[in-house]
Structure formats: structure tokens, C-alpha cells
Amino acid sequence: MNDGAPxxxxxxxxxxxxxxxxxxxxxxxYEPGLLRFATRMLGNSDAAADAVAESLVRAYRHLAQCxxxxxxxxxxxxxxxxxxxxxxxxxxxxxxxxxxxxxxADATDTWGxxxxxxxxxxxxxxxxxxxxxxxxxFVLKHVEGMxxxxxxxxxxxRIPTLKMRVHRAREALLAALEELV
Amino acid sequence: xMAMSPIDPQLQDVLDGERDPATLSxxxxxxxxxxxxxxxxxxxxxxxxxxxxxxxxIRAMPPVPSREPASRRLWRWLARPRAVTVRxxxxxxxxxxxxxxxxxxxxxxxxxxxxxFPIPGDREGVAQFVGHFxxxxxxxxxxxxxxxxxxxxxxxxxxxDGIWHGAAVLPAGQHEYMFVVDGERWVADPLAGRYVDxxxxxxxxxxxxxxxxxxxxxxxxxxxxxx
Numbered sequence: 001m002n003d004g005a006p007x008x009x010x011x012x013x014x015x016x017x018x019x020x021x022x023x024x025x026x027x028x029x030y031e032p033g034l035l036r037f038a039t040r041m042l043g044n045s046d047a048a049a050d051a052v053a054e055s056l057v058r059a060y061r062h063l064a065q066c067x068x069x070x071x072x073x074x075x076x077x078x079x080x081x082x083x084x085x086x087x088x089x090x091x092x093x094x095x096x097x098x099x100x101x102x103x104x105a106d107a108t109d110t111w112g113x114x115x116x117x118x119x120x121x122x123x124x125x126x127x128x129x130x131x132x133x134x135x136x137x138f139v140l141k142h143v144e145g146m147x148x149x150x151x152x153x154x155x156x157x158r159i160p161t162l163k164m165r166v167h168r169a170r171e172a173l174l175a176a177l178e179e180l181v
Numbered sequence: 182x183m184a185m186s187p188i189d190p191q192l193q194d195v196l197d198g199e200r201d202p203a204t205l206s207x208x209x210x211x212x213x214x215x216x217x218x219x220x221x222x223x224x225x226x227x228x229x230x231x232x233x234x235x236x237x238x239i240r241a242m243p244p245v246p247s248r249e250p251a252s253r254r255l256w257r258w259l260a261r262p263r264a265v266t267v268r269x270x271x272x273x274x275x276x277x278x279x280x281x282x283x284x285x286x287x288x289x290x291x292x293x294x295x296x297x298f299p300i301p302g303d304r305e306g307v308a309q310f311v312g313h314f315x316x317x318x319x320x321x322x323x324x325x326x327x328x329x330x331x332x333x334x335x336x337x338x339x340x341x342d343g344i345w346h347g348a349a350v351l352p353a354g355q356h357e358y359m360f361v362v363d364g365e366r367w368v369a370d371p372l373a374g375r376y377v378d379x380x381x382x383x384x385x386x387x388x389x390x391x392x393x394x395x396x397x398x399x400x401x402x403x404x405x406x407x408x
Contacts, residue, residue: 016330024236032226039227053231057238064329065379067367123219142196142220156385163197170196170216171188177215 012069015060023060030073031056033144034080040139041084043128051083058083074153077144081136081155088132126176130169133157137165138173188212304353306392310336310360312370315343317362324358324390326351331361353394357387 006014006025014022031052038048038055059066059079066075127135140146140154141162148159155162192209194200196216205213310322320336326349327333336345357377360368369376373388 020239021236023239024232027232027235031230031232035229035231036224036226039229040223045227045229048227049229049231053234053238056231056235057242060235060239061242062329067361068365119218120222120225123222126219127223138220139223142216143223148197166197167188167193170193173219174188174212174216177219 007070008072009069012063012066012072015063020060023063026059026072026076027056030076033073034076037077037139037144038080038084040124040127040143041081041132041136042087043124047087048084051087052080055080055083071150071153074146074150077140077146077154078156084136085132122177123173126173129176130172134165134169134172137162138169141166302350302395304394305350306353306395307348307350308390308392309346309348310334310358310370311344311346312336312360312368313344314338314360314362314368317343317345319363320345321361321364322347322349322358323361323367324356324387326356326358331364336360351390351392353392356390356392358390359387 006022008026008029011022011025015026034052034055035045035048038051039045042048042051055076059076066072068075127138130138136155137151140151141148146154148162151157151162152159157165189209191200192205192213195202195205195209195213202210202213312320314320317338320338321331322334322336323329323331334347334349336347338345357379358370360370362368369386370388373390375389375391376386377389379385379387
């Protein structure tokens with residue numbers, strides 16, 4: 001995976017050594033995933049961009065406090081998840097998806113014939129209906145592809161707790177998808 | 182509202198990567214496929230970028246705190262006037278108290294011929310850090326007073342009894358700190374008396390130290406209480 005690219009540890013050392021521009025390497029490396037994560041959490045791309053930008057600036061400012069640069073990814077997701085929770089706390093859950101989510105698929109459609117855009121909208125809508133902590137657990141596990149160990153580092157929750165959240169999220173999501181289609 | 186029905190534990194195991202999907206029944210496979218498809222549909226990253234915005238903000242900010250070379254920071258630390266007072270942690274047996282007793286009894290001002298304690302700054306104090314880390318190879322203190330930088334304040338365990346200690350001149354006021362053991366394990370001071378969230382929202386806490394301004398004699402204490 002490395003392909004000669006500097007490791008996170010190397011880049012963090014460069015930034016802390018005075019090469020602030022090296023932080024751009026970390027942005028390019030993690031921005032897509034962080035934006036995807038924040039968008040799934042907030043259901044709104046503008047809010048997600050704000051949350052990720054704030055998180056990255058905060059990460060830069062407090063980079064010396066990153067206790068384990070080898071696990072920088074989890075640290076960045078933790079900061080971003082925190083920013084997302086702050087955003088969510090400032091507005092009602094019901095506001096999250098309805099303004100942004102594309103309209104529901106027609107009730108006569110079936111799963112198999114939904115176009116991809118409609119399918120994504122359907123899933124997004126079902127995801128947005130989940131409580132934030134279950135949504136976070138599902139996204140980290142199944143969208144960001146994290147192990148439970150990484151999720152624990154990114155959220156601070158214990159692994160059994162995370163497993164339970166993911167399991168409940170799957171059940172709720174499956175039920176929501178069946179109901180929506 | 183949706184009616185939530187439990188998913189078979191076997192299916193949960195498969196989705197957790199702990200079981201082969203081939204072991205699922207046809208119904209379970211359908212549910213499995215539906216969830217995997219749903220997750221995959223969410224994996225496309227939004228076509229957004231905040232890179233320019235973030236880098237512009239970073240360029241407008243003061244340098245990250247640890248940009249100052251360690252050698253310069255060390256020199257600044259060494260060159261700063263200081264006085265010696267200790268901060269004792271009384272919980273570790275009489276042996277610890279005895280080990281530190283000599284330090285405790287050090288005068289905070291010059292008391293005889295040849296004694297040359299530097300005069301502390303009016304707004305500085307000296308804190309002594311003590312930690313019990315048997316078997317540790319190194320123990321450092323990082324905190325808000327040294328921008329959480331390692332390599333600035335190392336503790337010593339000269340007699341190998343697992344009790345590490347060291348002192349630092351600190352500006353008066355409240356500081357947050359942590360011990361870094363063996364260069365990788367961050368540990369809060371169990372005897373700090375006060376803790377604050379580390380700001381990253383997952384329940385980790387930094388230890389708090391309050392250093393009072395010096396007026397000839399310095400007092401520094403943990404969480405506002407002399408030890």
C-alpha cells in the first residue's frame with residue numbers, strides 16, 4: 001500500500017518539525033473517507049464539508065497531542081465523529097435527511113430494478129433514520145471498512161458495545177429497507 | 182415506524198467476517214446481499230474537497246507549537262531561573278516518602294554558603310513529577326506547558342525501584358499533562374486529583390496541575406492542593 005509514499009508517522013514528524021505544507025499529504029490521504037463518513041453521518045454535504053474542514057484544522061493545531069501517529073486515521077475519524085455529533089446536537093434528527101435526501105423511490109419499484117441513484121437515496125434515507133451512534137457504527141464498519149479494533153480507537157466505545165450497535169443497525173437498516181421498497 | 186426484527190446470529194457472524202457466507206441459508210443470503218449492496222452503495226466518496234480551505238486556514242495560523250527545535254526549547258528551559266520545591270504524591274508507601282524526603286527538605290531559598298538556588302520568576306514555579314512505573318524503560322512528561330512534545334522532560338529512576346521523578350520550571354497557572362511510558366503509552370497521573378477531558382470526546386482525560394506564582398519561595402501543587 002505504501003508504494004514509497006511517506007507513512008503517517010513520517011508526515012506527522014515533518015509537520016511537527018516545521019513543514020506545515022506536509023499536512024496536505026494527510027489531507028489528500030484521508031479527506032475522501034472523512035468526507036464520506038461525515039456526509040453519511042450528517043446527511044448533508046455542506047455540513048459534512050464544514051465538519052471535516054473544522055476537524056482537519058483542529059487536527060493540525062493539536063497534532064502534537066496525537067499519541068500514536070501510526071494510528072492517525074482512527075484519530076482523525078475520532079475528531080471528525082466528534083464534530084459530527086456537535087453538528088447533530090445543534091439540530092433535530094428529523095432535519096438531517098429530509099432536506100437533502102432525494103425523493104423516495106416509487107413504491108412499485110422493486111429492489112432489483114432500482115437505478116443506482118435511487119438505490120443510494122433509498123439506503124441513505126434508511127441510514128438517516130438510524131440513531132446517530134448506530135449510524136456511526138454501521139458506517140465505520142461497512143462503509144469505511146474498519147475493524148472493530150479501529151472502530152474502538154475511533155469512537156472510544158468498547159468492542160462489545162460497537163458490535164451490538166452494528167448488529168442493531170443492520171437489523172434496523174434491513175427492516176427499513178424492506179419497508180421502504 | 183419500521184418493525185425491527187433480529188437478524189440471525191449466523192448472519193451477523195458472516196457480516197462481521199467471522200463465518201463463511203457459504204454457510205448461510207438462501208433466506209439469509211438474500212438478507213446478506215441486501216445489506217452488503219446497501220453498504221456498497223454508500224461507499225462512493227462525495228465529490229467535494231476541503232483541502233484548499235484547510236490549507237489556507239493552516240497557513241494563516243501561527244506555527245504548530247512544536248516547530249521550535251527541541252534544542253532551542255531545551256536551552257530556553259535550562260536558561261530559565263528556577264527554584265526547587267517538590268510536589269509529593271503520598272500514596273506510595275513510606276519508602277517513597279523516604280526516597281523523596283531529602284528533596285522535600287531542600288530549602289526554597291539559599292540557606293548557606295555555597296548554596297545557589299536561582300531566583301524564580303515571579304510568575305513561575307517548579308513542579309516535581311513522580312510516577313510509579315516498575316519495569317519502564319523511559320518515562321516522560323508531556324503537557325500543555327511543553328506543547329505536548331516528547332523529549333523535553335524526562336523522568337529518572339536512578340535506583341531502578343520503578344519510581345520515576347523529575348522537575349520542571351513551569352509558568353504559574355493551570356497545566357494539563359500526561360506521562361508517556363516507554364515512548365508510546367500515555368498514562369494519566371493517577372494521583373493528580375483533577376482531570377479534564379482531552380478534548381477529543383471519547384472520555385480520555387488529561388491530568389491537571391496547578392502551579393502557583395512564586396514569590397521567592399515557590400509552591401506548585403497538583404490540582405490546587407499542596408502535596
